Structure formats: structure tokens, C-alpha cells
Amino acid sequence: MSAPEDEPLASHLSFADLDIDERVLRALADVGYETPSPIQAATIPALMAGRHVVGLAQTGTGKTAAFAVPILSRIDLDDKAQKAPQALILAPTRELALQVSEAISKYAHYLPGLHVLPIYGGQSYGVQLSGLRRGAHVVVGTPGRVIDHLEKKTLDLTRLRFLVLDEADEMLQMGFQEDVEKILSDTPADKQVALFSATMPPQIRRISKRYLTDAAEITVKTKTVTAANTRQRYLQVANAQKMDALTRILEVEQFEAMIVFVRTKQATEDLAERLRARGFSAAAINGDLVQAQRERTIAQLKSGAFDILVATDVAARGLDVERISHVLNYDIPTDTESYIHRIGRTGRAGRTGEALLFMTHRERHLLSSIERATRQPLTEMTLPSVEDVNTTRVAKFADSITASLASPQLPLFRGLIDDYAREHDVPVADVAAALAVLSQDDQSFLLAPEPPVVKRKNEFSSAADRAGDRDRDRDRDRPTVRVAGQRRAKSDVRLATYRIRVGKRHKVQPGSIVGAIANEGGLSRQDFGHIDIRIDHSLVELPADLPPRTLDALSRTRISGQLIELTREDGAERPSRVKKPRHKP
Missing domain, CATH: 3.40.50.300 (P-loop containing nucleotide triphosphate hydrolases)
Structure with a gap:
């Protein structure tokens, strides 16, 4: 089914029409949701009926509530002894995992005892292990960290009832395809699966056909997703x-x-x-x-x-x-x-x-x-x-004087000022100026002029040059791949070369290397230098002074299902790994 923008399915529906739990309805009302968006109106009934769903929609269409509301309406809170999660939501980045986790917690405000736990790379294992031991009904995680917990046997998915793949196309672009398929195949066969993606590349189509039986395919077409006004x-x-x-x-x-x-x-x-x-x-x-x-x-x-x-x-x-x-x-x-x-x-x-x-x-x-x-x-x-700010301050000062002239207290203060001026032989204008200074509370009324800009010899001055400069800046933000004879780019951060055990044989791309290492290691994309992909390994330039916490996280990072086994390649001492604490499974 599809819900084009000019014929929204939600036009005649309210959330109360979708047979969702009354407590979830109250929480939706608290956060201001009144009518379901097209993706919500089409998806919620299908998920409430127990069907698998493939949802194709751009970001900003309300996908989180589309899968969270049915899960929360059907989750079992009566079994107090059950600590294994009933729902798992996979997200490509820790930022999205946190956002989804917080949103679900809001929707579950009136569900007593329901626990939502985010698990992602870059966060301490202690926090996640404590949460898993206490028990979480819903786990929201990145694929790499979920696989890590499964291998450590600290995450039990044997009782899983709901599995959601959020931003599935983004997960595959970041190199998580094998991790996602491993999670899908290692979870109960009778689980309900919802897959959401902005696009439908062949890999997504293949996964949906293999793991989702008789899925309802819902497409929401949008022209723009922000208000034109x-x-x-x-x-x-x-x-x-x-x-x-x-x-x-x-x-x-x-x-x-x-x-x-x-x-x-x-x-x-x-x-x-x-x-x-x-x-x-x-x-x-x-x-x-x-x-x-x-x-x-x-x-x-x-x-x-x-x-x-x-x-x-x-x-x-x-x-x-x-x-x-x-x-x-x-x-x-x-x-x-x-x-x-x-x-x-x-x-x-x-x-x-x-x-x-x-x-x-x-x-x-x-x-x-x-x-x-x-x-x-x-x-x-x-x-x-500075001139704009000062002009505005002067105008507001004049406006405040005009407004104060209508105050009923004006005669009282006029008399006080006249008395002061006569007694001290000071012009009335000076008294008024002194009162204005007093109102500033020792703060400068006008901003100081900006220091002059010193132009360099090679500074770009024309609009075309500035546009070219912006393009070059944009290129510098992107990780680059080293080819034969290419020199290393300059960087403000001292970089070192690291070796990872994935290469062309594993069909990796620069984007999947950057995505996995940045997500699991808590790095920014600008922390990367050249990436040289070879047959059975790759060389990646990263900051030379990676902290132990990052090294520990990267020691467990996978790309295309393969442990990357990060080591220094430039002759320096190999990075030491942080000893892992022993945890009882």
C-alpha cells in the first residue's frame, strides 16, 4: 500500500481509531500527537495485526512512533521474572539509538515498570551490563554492539517477539549487512519484523524476501518534509x-x-x-x-x-x-x-x-x-x-524611553531629578545619562569595534573564488582514499597509520570503514585521513593519540562481520588494549 502526500491516510483517522493501548494514547496526547502521520496510519494497524512490515519513507515522517506504538501496545508486562528483552530495535548510529530510546520512553510514560535500554559503541560496558542484568523490555542498539553482547552471552534474545530495523539502508551503507543478517537469523523464527528504509536497494529487497514472510509493504511519498512557509x-x-x-x-x-x-x-x-x-x-x-x-x-x-x-x-x-x-x-x-x-x-x-x-x-x-x-x-x-548590534541597541534604548514616558510614575521621578539637578548644579541631561549608566550594571552599552581583518597574499576575494574555496573545504571534510603516488593530506591532527584486517576480499568500501570505526569508536568523520584498501587488509589514517577507551572499543569492532583487529602500522609501539573486566554472563 502507499500513502502519497496529496492523499494522506491519516486525514480521517485519530490515534484512538487504531486500537492501541489506552496508556500509550495518553502518552501520545502528552507529547502533543493528535492525528497519525501517513506512515503511522498505514503501519500501526498492520503491526497491531501481527504482520511483518516493510516501510519506505523519508526521515521526518514519524517512523519511530509507527513501530514503537504497536510494540508498546502489545508488550507483556505481567511476567515480572522475565528479564530477556521482548523487542530489539537496530539503528545505524548511536545518536539515532539514543533518540529512539528517549522517544520510546516518552510513549511508555504510563506503562509501569517498562524498561528501555540503549546499547551502542563508545559507551561503558558497565552501564549496559547493569541494565541487561536488571532486565529491559526494549533494547535499542547499534548492530556492532548488539553482536558483541550476543557473543559475550550478555544479551539474551531467545524470548524476542519484535525486531525493528530502522534506517536499514543506512546500516548497509555503513557495512553492517552481515551483522544485521546474523542477528536476524539468530533470533526466534516467530518474531515479528518491521523494516524501515528511505530507499529499496537490492540488498534490502533480498533481506525482506528472506526474513519477512507476507510483509505489508508501505510506501509514503513526500514532496517536501518541511513547511514551505x-x-x-x-x-x-x-x-x-x-x-x-x-x-x-x-x-x-x-x-x-x-x-x-x-x-x-x-x-x-x-x-x-x-x-x-x-x-x-x-x-x-x-x-x-x-x-x-x-x-x-x-x-x-x-x-x-x-x-x-x-x-x-x-x-x-x-x-x-x-x-x-x-x-x-x-x-x-x-x-x-x-x-x-x-x-x-x-x-x-x-x-x-x-x-x-x-x-x-x-x-x-x-x-x-x-x-x-x-x-x-x-x-x-x-x-x-558590531554596527548592526549597536544600531539595534540605540533604537531599543530610544523605544524604552518612549514607553517610559507614559508611566504614571513619571511625575515622581521628574521631581526627584529636578531636585537633584538644582541641588548639585548638574544639567538634567547629565542626570538622565547617569541613570542610564546605572541601568547598565557596569556593562558596556555598545560593542567594541571588531579588529581589522588582515588579508593574506593568497586570500580569495571574488565570489567565484570564495565558492571554489567552499568546495575545497567540503572536499577536505571527506575521508580520502590513497591511490598510487598520492601524498598524504595535511591535517591539524597528528595522524598515524593503522592496519585493519578487512580489505577488497571482504568487499569493503571506504564508507563502510569510516561508518563502522566512527560509530563504534566514538570518532568523527573528520578524524580520518587516507584509506588504502588492499587485498586482505586496509591501512587507515587515524589520530595518533587514540585514547585507551577508543582502542578498547575498536578492538571489538566488526566490518562485514569480520573483526578488524586494529594495530599500528607505522613502526610505533602497538596500541595496548584495555583489559576487559570479567563479567558473569
Whole structure:
């Protein structure tokens, strides 16, 4: 079945029509979900009926709720002694695994005793082992870490009832095909499988035919996934300069209320506090807030008690406040679905909205992914200058004087100032200026001029040259493959050559090497230098000073089902592995 954009299946349905658990319905209402999206309307009934499902849809269409709601509605919470998971969701990256885990926890708010556990590379085994021992009804994990736990016999999937492959095409592109198929074949044959993918490459088609019997194939066609009345802009800015850039935008941009999105719960508190210290009315919202606090904070935002809400993705899901004119992505999301959900908080119900995005030099590839997924280009914006900020401050100062002239207390203060001026023989204008200085609380009213930019000899000046420079910058962000005679690229990070035991024989590609090592080792894609793929092994340039924790994680990393067995190749001392603690299975 399919659900094209111009004939959405959800147009005449509500979640109450889909026969889902009443407790899950209450949680969906709490996060602001009213009517199911097309993928939800088509998928939930099929999964509730026990059918396998293949869902083809772009990110941002509501896939998480599409599979989570039926699982939560059918999960067995009565068997208190059962600690083995009943549901396993596989995600390609730890960021997506965390996002899915947090979303499911929100939907399960009224299901007492239900436990959701994320397991992924880069996180301490101790936390994951403790969670598995306590028992988790739903496990959300990356394929490599799930395989690792299965081999250690710390993850028991013999009682598994539901298996979801989220972003399946992305998992295969990252080299997880053999891991995924191993997990599929090693789990109970009678499990229910849901596979979600943006595309249907031959490998996905083959997996669905082999492991999913009589699957309902659901396709949601979309033209664009972001509101047409939301203007989307981005600013390239270094991490260290983000706070200054945000301050300038807040001063110059005309907004009624704004949501500023960051990645972590701690960052919401930190950034809100820094904004308040600079004189802005800001508050934080994150997953740690109890429902009563969340409702109180949202009510204050609606009433205008403050104007800036600093939030995480999941905490802002379902939030619909008419005052929100702007959404600012302080931290660029690592997956496009998060971006789409974020900017969906503005430009709602026919209103116009503004979506701003901060992007560092090394995050250009994420911007490209967002533009591909939304099918809409983002316009580069210019950072407001010192002159722009100062002009705005002067105008606001004049406006505040005009507003104060209508105050009923004006006669009282006029008399006090006249008395002071006569007694001290000071012009009234000087007294008014002194009061203005007093109101600044020792802060400078105007920004200092920016230091002049020193041009280098080879600095590009024309628009064409600047565009070429941006292209070269974008190329530098991508890992490169060494060919015969090619020299190593320069890098700010000291790189060393490492050997991994996968090569052309294992049909690996540079993307699968980067994806697996970055995901399991907690590295960024810009940490990679040249990749030289040979017959039975590959040489990969990585930071020379990899920490023990990363080395330990990479010692268990697999690509195409093969342990990579990372070792230093450049003659330096081989990296020592961290001793693994003994755990009882």
C-alpha cells in the first residue's frame, strides 16, 4: 500500500481509531500527537495485526512512533521474572539509538515498570551490563554492539517477539549487512519484523524476501518534509564563537519567542544560564523535567514570562506554542529527522516561521544531508556586525524611553531629578545619562569595534573564488582514499597509520570503514585521513593519540562481520588494549 502526500491516510483517522493501548494514547496526547502521520496510519494497524512490515519513507515522517506504538501496545508486562528483552530495535548510529530510546520512553510514560535500554559503541560496558542484568523490555542498539553482547552471552534474545530495523539502508551503507543478517537469523523464527528504509536497494529487497514472510509493504511519498512557509538559513561559525553569534542574532533578529536546540540535557541548563547572565529571558527544558515542571515551563513560554526556550529534541516533541517565531539549531543535529522535527516547532498552522542553523566548518556534510532529506536548500546568512548590534541597541534604548514616558510614575521621578539637578548644579541631561549608566550594571552599552581583518597574499576575494574555496573545504571534510603516488593530506591532527584486517576480499568500501570505526569508536568523520584498501587488509589514517577507551572499543569492532583487529602500522609501539573486566554472563 502507499500513502502519497496529496492523499494522506491519516486525514480521517485519530490515534484512538487504531486500537492501541489506552496508556500509550495518553502518552501520545502528552507529547502533543493528535492525528497519525501517513506512515503511522498505514503501519500501526498492520503491526497491531501481527504482520511483518516493510516501510519506505523519508526521515521526518514519524517512523519511530509507527513501530514503537504497536510494540508498546502489545508488550507483556505481567511476567515480572522475565528479564530477556521482548523487542530489539537496530539503528545505524548511536545518536539515532539514543533518540529512539528517549522517544520510546516518552510513549511508555504510563506503562509501569517498562524498561528501555540503549546499547551502542563508545559507551561503558558497565552501564549496559547493569541494565541487561536488571532486565529491559526494549533494547535499542547499534548492530556492532548488539553482536558483541550476543557473543559475550550478555544479551539474551531467545524470548524476542519484535525486531525493528530502522534506517536499514543506512546500516548497509555503513557495512553492517552481515551483522544485521546474523542477528536476524539468530533470533526466534516467530518474531515479528518491521523494516524501515528511505530507499529499496537490492540488498534490502533480498533481506525482506528472506526474513519477512507476507510483509505489508508501505510506501509514503513526500514532496517536501518541511513547511514551505518556514525560511531556512544557516551560519558557519566555530564552536568557540557560537555564544557570541547567538547573542548578536538575539539582539538584531526580530522574534517573538525562540526555541534554541542543543544535543544534551546538561547543555540546556548551561546555555540557558549563560543567556540569563547576558540579560535574556531564557529557560531550559529537557527529559529530566517531571511532567508538572514541563507543563509549567511551557505555560510560562506561552504567557510571555520568558522568550527563549533551550531544549533537547525529545523534550520539545509535540510542543505547539503560537509565539514561537524562530527555531535556532545551536548544535546541528546528526540526523535529518531531528532537524525536521526541530524546525516543525515554527511555521505551524499557516504561520510564517524562521529556522536558523549553526554549522562548523567540519559539519558541512551534515548540512548537505539535511538539504537532500528536506529537498529544500538552506540560505547562508551573514553574522550581524558590531554596527548592526549597536544600531539595534540605540533604537531599543530610544523605544524604552518612549514607553517610559507614559508611566504614571513619571511625575515622581521628574521631581526627584529636578531636585537633584538644582541641588548639585548638574544639567538634567547629565542626570538622565547617569541613570542610564546605572541601568547598565557596569556593562558596556555598545560593542567594541571588531579588529581589522588582515588579508593574506593568497586570500580569495571574488565570489567565484570564495565558492571554489567552499568546495575545497567540503572536499577536505571527506575521508580520502590513497591511490598510487598520492601524498598524504595535511591535517591539524597528528595522524598515524593503522592496519585493519578487512580489505577488497571482504568487499569493503571506504564508507563502510569510516561508518563502522566512527560509530563504534566514538570518532568523527573528520578524524580520518587516507584509506588504502588492499587485498586482505586496509591501512587507515587515524589520530595518533587514540585514547585507551577508543582502542578498547575498536578492538571489538566488526566490518562485514569480520573483526578488524586494529594495530599500528607505522613502526610505533602497538596500541595496548584495555583489559576487559570479567563479567558473569
